[in-house]
Amino acid sequence: MSDTGSDEIMMARGNKFRGPSATPDKAKKEALEELERLRAEIVQKAHLNRFKNLEYDSANPEALVKCRKGPGTDPSSDFYRIMAHRRREGKVATVVEKTTPSSSDSASSETAAAAAAAAAAEEEVTMDPAIAYVIQWEQYIQSPHIYPIVEDGKMHLSQTPTAEHEHIERQMSQTGIDPANAQVDKDMPRPDNKWADAFYADWEYRPRAYSGLEAFRDWFRRWLDSNIQICCYADIYHEAFFDGTAHPDGVRTMYIPNLDDKETGLDKSDEMSMLHAHETAEGYCHNWVLHTRKHEEEQRVQKDLRRQAYIEAMRAPPQSNPNSPKANVYLRPAQFEDSQGILQIMNWYAKNSTLSTDVRNLETGDVRQRIENCEENKLPFIVAVERNTGPIRDNSPENILGYALAKDSVGIETSGRFTAELHVFVKTGFKRQGIGRCLIDKLLEVCDPTYIPKGGYFFKATFDEQPRFGAGGPRRLARLFFAVGYQSERSHEARWLMEWLFDKYDFEEQAILKGARVKFDHFNDVSYLVRTVGYTSNIRFEY
Numbered sequence: 001m002s003d004t005g006s007d008e009i010m011m012a013r014g015n016k017f018r019g020p021s022a023t024p025d026k027a028k029k030e031a032l033e034e035l036e037r038l039r040a041e042i043v044q045k046a047h048l049n050r051f052k053n054l055e056y057d058s059a060n061p062e063a064l065v066k067c068r069k070g071p072g073t074d075p076s077s078d079f080y081r082i083m084a085h086r087r088r089e090g091k092v093a094t095v096v097e098k099t100t101p102s103s104s105d106s107a108s109s110e111t112a113a114a115a116a117a118a119a120a121a122e123e124e125v126t127m128d129p130a131i132a133y134v135i136q137w138e139q140y141i142q143s144p145h146i147y148p149i150v151e152d153g154k155m156h157l158s159q160t161p162t163a164e165h166e167h168i169e170r171q172m173s174q175t176g177i178d179p180a181n182a183q184v185d186k187d188m189p190r191p192d193n194k195w196a197d198a199f200y201a202d203w204e205y206r207p208r209a210y211s212g213l214e215a216f217r218d219w220f221r222r223w224l225d226s227n228i229q230i231c232c233y234a235d236i237y238h239e240a241f242f243d244g245t246a247h248p249d250g251v252r253t254m255y256i257p258n259l260d261d262k263e264t265g266l267d268k269s270d271e272m273s274m275l276h277a278h279e280t281a282e283g284y285c286h287n288w289v290l291h292t293r294k295h296e297e298e299q300r301v302q303k304d305l306r307r308q309a310y311i312e313a314m315r316a317p318p319q320s321n322p323n324s325p326k327a328n329v330y331l332r333p334a335q336f337e338d339s340q341g342i343l344q345i346m347n348w349y350a351k352n353s354t355l356s357t358d359v360r361n362l363e364t365g366d367v368r369q370r371i372e373n374c375e376e377n378k379l380p381f382i383v384a385v386e387r388n389t390g391p392i393r394d395n396s397p398e399n400i401l402g403y404a405l406a407k408d409s410v411g412i413e414t415s416g417r418f419t420a421e422l423h424v425f426v427k428t429g430f431k432r433q434g435i436g437r438c439l440i441d442k443l444l445e446v447c448d449p450t451y452i453p454k455g456g457y458f459f460k461a462t463f464d465e466q467p468r469f470g471a472g473g474p475r476r477l478a479r480l481f482f483a484v485g486y487q488s489e490r491s492h493e494a495r496w497l498m499e500w501l502f503d504k505y506d507f508e509e510q511a512i513l514k515g516a517r518v519k520f521d522h523f524n525d526v527s528y529l530v531r532t533v534g535y536t537s538n539i540r541f542e543y
Contacts, residue, residue, distance in 0.1 A: 066291045068276075072283030083282055136255040143240040143256070157242060165237065172233040323441070323456030325434030327386070329401055331442055332460040333469060334374075334381040339367040341400030342383065345427050354485045354524050355494075356425070357517065374405055377412050378468070378475040379420060380446040381405040384435045402426040404439035406447055406480070418478035418541070420447060444505060446473040447480055448533045478541060481530040482507065485517050488525050498529060507531045 071077035147161045161169070211217065234253040240246040246254040267273055334342065343364055350358035374381040384402040404424040410416030422443060426436045438457040445453040449472030461469050468474055482501060486494035501507040507529040515523035 067284040067287050070287030070290050072286035073279045075278050139256040140246050140254050143238045146239045147237050321456035323454040325438050327433040329384045330458040333465050334371050334383045336368050337397050338383050339364045342367050342403050379406040401430045402435045404443045420477050450534045477533050481528050484527045485524045487522050501529050
C-alpha cells in the first residue's frame with residue numbers, strides 16, 4: 001500500500017497523523033536550538049574550569065605572594081648578592097634596555113635581520129645534521145676524560161681509569177658506536193611512527209603481558225635476543241657529562257651544544273616591569289623553599305606539642321569524680337536473686353535502728369514481695385553491688401552493700417498515688433563510703449524528672465530495664481518524702497541525716513509526729529522530710 005493511501009486511511013479514522021514527510025514545527029526547532037546553545041555553554045565552562053581545582057600548592061595567587069617575600073627577592077640580602085654575583089659570572093642572561101631606534105636604523109636592522117633569517121633557514125634546509133653537529137661531537141670527544149669511582153658509599157671523580165673502566169672502553173670501541181671506529185656503522189633503530197601520532201589500541205586483542213605464562217616468557221626471550229645486539233653504548237667518561245655541559249643528541253651519544261646567550265629586553269618605561277625587575281625564578285624558588293620549610297617546621301612543632309600534651313595527660317593520674325564512692329561498687333535494678341543479701345540488711349536495721357519500721361526478722365519471701373510490688377507499681381528498687389575484682393568461679397549471689405526503693409504511701413488507687421516514700425539503707429560496716437549518696441542520687445533521678453544527677457558511679461541495666469530506670473521513670477510523682485524515726489532523747493543521732501538531706505537534696509521538714517512509733521520499748525518521734533517534684537504549685541495539680 002502506498003504512503004498516500006495510508007495517510008488517507010488515517011485521516012478517515014480521525015487521526016491527526018500527517019505522515020513522515022511533514023516538517024517539524026517551529027517550537028520544536030527553537031527547543032533544539034536552545035538545547036544546543038546550553039550544551040555549548042556547558043562545554044565552554046568545563047574547559048574554562050578544568051584547571052581551577054588542581055591540587056598544586058603553587059598554582060594560586062597566594063603562592064606568588066610567598067615567592068615574592070624573602071631573601072631571594074630582597075636586593076639587600078646576602079643570598080641575593082651571591083645569586084646576582086653568580087649570574088654575572090656565569091653570564092646566565094644579559095639584560096639590556098630597550099631603546100627606540102631611528103627610522104633609518106630600524107630599516108637597516110630589519111633588512112639585516114631578514115637576511116640573517118633567510119640565510120639561517122637556507123642553511124638549516126641544506127646542511128646535513130651529521131655535518132652540522134660534527135664540531136659539537138668532536139668537542140665532547142676531546143673534552144677531558146674523567147672516571148667515577150665509588151669508595152665507602154661515596155662517588156669521587158678521578159682522571160685515572162681503573163681496569164674496569166678500560167674494559168668498558170674497549171667494549172664500546174668494538175660496537176662501532178665510538179666515533180674512533182668509523183668503519184662500522186650501526187645506527188640505532190628508528191620507530192615507524194612518531195610519538196605524536198594518534199593510535200587507538202584495541203586492548204581486547206592484545207596478547208596478555210603476564211610473566212607467569214610460558215608463551216609470554218618465550219616471546220620476551222626472542223625479543224631480548226633480537227634487540228640486545230643493537231644497543232647504544234654512551235661514553236660518559238668525560239668531564240662535560242658530569243658537569244651537565246653535554247647533552248644527549250639522540251643520534252650518536254653526547255654532544256656539547258652551541259648555546260648562545262640570549263639578550264633579554266627590559267622596557268624601563270613599564271612601571272610594572274621595573275617594580276619586579278630584580279625578581280628571578282631562582283629567587284622565587286629560594287623563597288618558596290624557605291616558606292615550605294617554615295610551614296613544615298611549624299607543623300612539626302605543633303605535632304610535638306600535641307604529643308607532649310598527650311604524654312603528660314597520660315602520665316597524670318585521672319581526676320576522680322568527687323561524687324564517686326570510695327567503695328568498689330556499681331548500681332543496678334534489684335532482682336529476686338538479691339533477696340538474701342537485701343534480707344541481711346533489712347534484718348540488721350530491724351534489730352538495731354529506729355530508722356526502720358520493721359520490728360521482726362523478715363524472710364526471703366518478704367523481700368521478694370517488696371521487689372515485686374515495686375515492679376507492679378512502676379517504682380524503682382535499686383541495689384548497690386560489690387564489684388568483683390576477678391573472674392566468678394561459681395553461681396553464688398553477689399554481695400549487696402545497700403539498697404534504695406520508693407513505695408506508695410497510701411496506695412496506687414487512692415488520692416495519695418502521686419506521693420512516694422523513699423527508703424535508703426547501707427550495710428553495716430560500709431557506711432561513710434559514698435554508697436548511700438549514690439543510691440539516693442539514682443533514686444531521685446528516677447522519681448524526679450527535673451533532678452540533675454551528680455553521677456560518679458556506674459548503673460548497669462538491661463535494654464528492657466532502661467525505660468524503668470531512666471530520668472523521670474515510668475510513673476509520675478509530685479511529692480517524695482523520708483519518714484525519719486528517732487527517740488526524742490537521742491534526736492542528735494538523726495540530726496546529721498536530716499541536715500544532709502536539707503543541704504544536698506532540697507528536702508524540707510514539714511511535720512514531726514511525737515511518739516508516732518514504738519520501738520525498743522520507747523516512743524519514737526517521726527520527722528517527715530518532703531521534696532517537691534518539678535515546678536508544680538502547692539495549690540493546684542496539673543495533669
